[in-house]
Every structure is written in C-alpha cells, then in structure tokens.
Amino acid sequence: MATQLLDRLPGLLRQATFRRFWAAQTVSFLGDQVSTIAIPLTAVLALDASAAQMGLLGALTSLPNLIFSLHAGGLVDRYGQLKRMMILCDVGRALILLTVPVAYLLGTLTLTHLWIVAFATGSLAMLFNISSYSLFAAIVDRKDYVQGTSLTRGSFSFSWVAGPGFGGALVQALSAPVALLIDVVTFLGSAVLLRGVDADEPEPAKTRSKSHIRDGLRFVSANAVLRAKFLSGGALNLFYSIYFTLFLLFIAKDLKLSPAMIGVALGLGAVGALLGSFVTGWFSRRIGLGLTFILGTLLFPGALALVPFASEDKWVAFGLVVAAEFFSGLGLMLCDITGASLQQALTPDAYRSRVQGANLGLINGVRTAGALIAGGLGTWLGLRPALWLAVIGGALSVLPLLFAPVARMRTLPEEVKVDA
Structure with missing residues (x-):
C-alpha cells in the first residue's frame, strides 16, 4: 500500500532529498503565515491597537523586503552555506517569537515589543526565502524545474491561505500570544527537516553585491514579460497589503466575527x-499559461469585494467572508504558480538569485508602503471605504499584463539568452 501511494506522488516527491527540502519549506512557510494572523490579533485583542498602530505593525513585517532583499541576493551568492543559513533563520525566528508569549504571561508585553518582533522575523523570513530559492536549483534537475516550481510555489501559496485560518483557530483555543508557541514548534520542525537535506551546493560567487543589484534590475527591465509581471505583482501586493492590514480589524470590530x-x-x-x-495545470492546458495567469490576477483580488459588501448580520457576513476567501484562494494559486513558472522559465541559472532578490525587493517590498497607507486610509476614510479602494486597485493591477505579450503564451517560454 505504501509503495502504491509513493508511486502516485509527483516524481520529485519520490526523491528523499527534495521531499525533505519541500517539507521543511512548507512547514516554515506555514509558520510564517500563522504569524501573520497571530501577531496582529495579539495587537488587536491583547493590546487594543488602533488602525494606525496596525499599519505600522504590518509595515515593519515587510520592511526588510524593501531595504535588505536586493543586497541579500548578493550575500547569499557570496557566502553560500545555504542549508546552514536556512536552519539558522528557522531557529532565530523560533527564539524571537518565543519572547511574545513569555512577555504576555509576565504582563510586560507592549506594542513596541511586537514591532521589534515583526521586523526581526520579517528579516529572517526574507533571508530564508532567498537561500531556499538558490538551494532549490542545487537540488532539482533542470528538466524537473517546472514540476518543482509548481510544488514549492504551490505549498507557499497554500500556506499563505491555510496559515491564517490555522492561526485563527489557535487564537480561539489558546489566546493570540500563547498561539505563537505553536508557531515556534513549526520553525524548529523545519530546522530538523533541513538537517536531512543532502545537496551539492554551488560554490560561493565572487561577484560583488552592487553588481548583483544592477544586473538583476537590468535583466528584469529588459524583458517585456518579466517587466509586466513585476509591475502587476507590485501593484497587486500594494493593494492586497492595504486590504489585509484592515481586513482583520474590519471583520473583528465592524462585522463582530469571533x-x-x-x-x-x-x-x-x-x-x-x-x-x-x-x-x-488543467487551466493552463485549456486556455494557455498566459491567460491562466491573467485570470488568476483578476480573480485573486476581485473575489475579495464580497468582504466590504458584507452587512452587519453576523452569519451573512460570515458566509460572504468564506466565499471571498475561497475564490480569492483559487485565484491566488492560478496567479502565483503560473507567474512563478514564467519567471523560472525565462531566467537563466546565472541570474536566478539576482532576479529573486529584485522580486522580493520590488514586489514584496511594496507591502511596507501598503501597510502604512492602510493605516491612513482606515483612519481618514473608514474601514469599509478603504477596503473597497484596495479591492478596486487590486483588480486594476492586471493592466500591465494586458499590454505585454502574456496572453499569447500558451506554454512556458524559452529561457532568455544573455551575453556571457
């Protein structure tokens, strides 16, 4: 029975090294996403944070992507030891998060403490993700790259949706600060799994960090599809950050969901x-990879319109939030898996860490601005109008893809040729 089940798994998951790497990455991603709800709910429920204070908390979580990620790509390439770096990031996040329930139980927890925790764990998560991206290339053969990308991006996207739900249940059962103890366990579990990963890591590069930054940005800007993907993704991340920063506050205080x-x-x-x-995969085969990417980019933010549309009837609001999250999660997968596959297919091996550094810096970094904008919009316009603005802006983020040759791409494109 076990052999038959193993035979039905995707080819890469039958390989022990990739399976451990994928499992460690998935567990670590889940820990990240549990934090995205447990830390904000700690601020709301235990410290009675305002909209502006919540905006600052969200900004500090993503600020490392804005100020460090372009340099981190060069750091990873220069010093190597990718597995060791990922393990240290996991252990570091576990120890930092442990301080929150300890301070809460001692009665000394403050918003300043949470802001420091958010910034520190965000920095380590950014370094973990860049190291993981480079270690992936050392583990997976090029012929299996699309399958491996689908598995890793799929687990990341799934954890992005499942993690907050898991976190919400933990908060209900344990209280928000104490729920972070489970988060600590996920990061330690990821570190243990990574110890079993056996990979021939690439030799550290000699290129200086500034060259990595310049070359990565130049490569992305020179390719129409990657340029459109980054512009669209940047706008989508900006407006989703505005939405999610206010989302928990809105459904907890205005809709009064427990x-x-x-x-x-x-x-x-x-x-x-x-x-x-x-x-x-089915959508990509039926309508093409590019149109699937565009469809996901529209559905992911568009479905969230059901949330600000909700009335004060608790059960109607609950049903609309469920529907919004369901269809938004579906769109997220369509968008994220196809977008990541396009980036992997277009990018040569020598540029992967540089493009990934640019990706984290230019796309995820805008979440910092989104969180800060959310605090102002929530205060000046009110939560419901601010959420409407975020949803409309998110849907309009598809426009750069419509002006690029994305829709015509039915299959993965050829790798971009660059001068040696």
Missing part, C-alpha cells in the same frame, strides 16, 4: 487554494 469564526472562514478559504493547486 476569532473562531475568523479562523473557520480563512480555513475554508484554504480549500479554494487547494483546489487551485490541482486545477492550475
């Missing part, structure tokens, strides 16, 4: 993401 209802709603949304991970 932590358990929030957890269940977000958890059921994970079903949409799971479905998306299975049907992305």
